[in-house]
Amino acid sequence: SCLTAAGVAGEEAVAAELDRDPTDLGARRAASARAAQPLAEAKARAWTALTEDLRLPLATVKALLGGFWQPGQEVLLEPYVGRYATVLPGVWASRSPDEALVLTSGLYPSTLVSHAVVAAADAALDAEGVPGPGRRIVAEQRDGTLRALRARVADRAAAHS
Structure with a gap:
């Protein structure tokens, strides 16, 4: 998340990490990293998921929230x-x-x-x-x-x- 929040790592890096760790924890970390990206589209996707997707598990919600608000x-x-x-x-x-x-x-x-x-x-x-x-x-x-x-x-x- 730190590297994606800083704009150093992008979607390719997140996808590669998720390929290496295809577990539920890996998916949550990928969701957090994607939400942390300094991109308007990433913020919009995360916000929409958080506020509209009623199927998201609470652990994924927490991961998205952890990535969304970045100093x-x-x-x-x-x-x-x-x-x-x-x-x-x-x-x-x-x-x-x-x-x-x-x-x-x-x-x-x-x-x-x-x-x-x-x-x-x-x-x-x-x-x-x-x-x-x-x-x-x-x-x-x-x-x-x-x-x-x-x-x-x-x-x-x-x-x-």
Whole structure:
């Protein structure tokens, strides 16, 4: 995943590794590596799989989530910030509670620290169809984003003192 996230290894390398390890674990690692690629198409495929493919095993969902949000890919990931609140009610309506909890946490744009992420969290908290456990996850992650924003302000202030 690290090499694909950095754009050093591409689909050929992922496919070759999957050929060497055709196990379920190998398939999950390949899914994570593909989701980590710094390509708009890779992000779109992963997002669609995560939010629409109800047949994905939870282990594969976790692997895709582990690859999706990558530091340094902010420009590719920003379009998914606003989509977060939009997909959550459907996630909770169509998935088991365990799957919905994993997706609520894992789809949160935690690698991006911005007011847009806070706004997306606010929209998710306002959305109908997200029950208490999901709202708790969103609220906690929103608080983490706010702490990171405050820390950035404090760091900038300290740098200018």
